[in-house]
Amino acid sequence: MADAPETLDALQARHRKEQRDLVSRITQKKKQASKKTRKGVNDECERLERELKERQARELVLHNGDTPDEAPALSEEEHEAYEGNAGQVNEAAKAVEALSIASATPEQPAPEQNGSRKKPNRAKARLARRAAEQDALVAQAKEEAANMPDLREQERTRMEQHFGKYGVEVKEIRPDGHCLYAAVADQMETRGLGLKPRIQVKIQEGEKLPDYKRVRYAAADLIESNPDDFVGFMEEPLGVYLQKIRETGEWGGHMELMALAKSYGVKINVLHSDGRVDKIEPGADVQDKDAKEIWLGYYRHSHGLGEHYNSLRKVS
Template identity: 65%
Template sequence: MDAPESLEALQARHRKEQRDLVARLTQKKKSATKKTRKGINDECDRLEQELKERQAQELATLTGENLEESPGNEGEPEEQDDGRVNGLKEAVEGLSISSPERDGTAHPAAQANGPKKKPNRTKARLARRAAEQEALATQAADEAANLPDLREQERARMKEYLGKHGLQEKEIRADGHCLYSAVADQMEMTGLDVKPRILPKINVEDGVPAYKIVRHAAAGFIEQNPDDFVPFMEEPLEQYLKKIRETGEWGGHMELIALAKTYGVQINVLHGDGRVDKIEPEGANSGEGPEEIWLGYYKHNFGLGEHYNSLRKTP
């Protein structure tokens, strides 16, 4: 005959039965459909109640208690020297079986045996990338704060050299036409005619803006002397000329050469480091020297990049 089960062994078996039942109920409810959910919930309630009643009866039998006369969860049992009644009361009160769907808290065994929620790798990767970008932005801002202010340095140096040459700055709008607008302003200030020797292919009497006439003057000279300019172009001549005449494409050194020659003037370009580029017209060495016009070249001072201003003589 088997030895009677001790209270500790009985409680351990009851806990295992509770864990097993929780796992079974969890699986049943997960597999339920909309149509079968009510029936499965009722079955789960029945199984929970049956287990609770059976385990309570087994505890009562072991301790010699009558559950009908002295329910474990209504009145307080009389004290006994061996302490078994207190153990029965605590064990019966612990028979409540919670379902994770019912109270939102899974039994420890169900948590251990059930599927674990996987970490969201996409969110983690995006968060890590955002943190890296923020760190790079902070580093770039710190580096920029420690860099010298090139704009202010260039403006300070230019102001110094303007004083040495007796010039003052006439600011030209930074719109892509600055070189041509600055030349037009210089021609007007020196009393020279903005009409070039090679007449542009537009009617200059129809209220055309001065910078537009200067653009056509540069394009006309390049078109008449292609051998002097085509080797330095990165695109076909016609396409290059169209950009000069019809767009806001910036002008550069080739256009300055064309304008110096077609207008017969010497164009002096003052840089922020004090250097002066002198672009002379054809036949500059014969007879009296050519008229001079002055432009200021800025590399850092304007948002669009390279820029030209008109430099007028100080009164």
């Protein structure tokens, strides 16, 4: 049995929910944007607003009985009314930047002509009613944005509270997909451990690689030399996985940290904002008393790309 057609009330309710969801999504994106990512985030938010506005306007016209090929463009008055309504979504997203929201101008009654009133424009009245309802949603979204926790700042504050306990300070690593490897390279070099792994790295003689890439090769070679310890955790062929580690900006995770701990014979401590420390051991062939330690900080909210690792240097 075919689904029943969507009623006008249901269509309007769905549109309001989509707009509320977009307000929340845009607000969170803009609060988490850094100086480097802000332009890209703003462009993405404008695209999301534009796409939602165009789709909802199209759905509203089609609901009146037009087919996709026959649906006329909105009249100038309808377009202006809809623009005023959809513009409220963008204003709510900008609430985090303390911009004011222009209030809607009440519609003036049409003047009488020859003793009779103009026939009311039902589409315009319907859009104006939705705009009035949107005012309440904007006010609610603005209040929610003001009360929304700043996850980025909370995470940084909590991390800093744990630094003193372990005698470390943060060294910011560029969030470019190589952060895990660059953070390990920084730790190995600043602690005087060097980047020479315990097994031969497969690079051509005389080839010069940046430090983070030397660490990538060390992780890949260890995994390639001990495939039985790792292939069970892979969702793709071993060769493809190794190529991504060596030659791309694919993010590293726990499996690569395990490989690096064994390759360099070090204990890797990963500090989380809740105070938890993941300890990744170098393997049974390295005695605890002989194992050197390096420290990384794990962040979930502080960088635009998502999960991120920083180097935690010992305080001198």
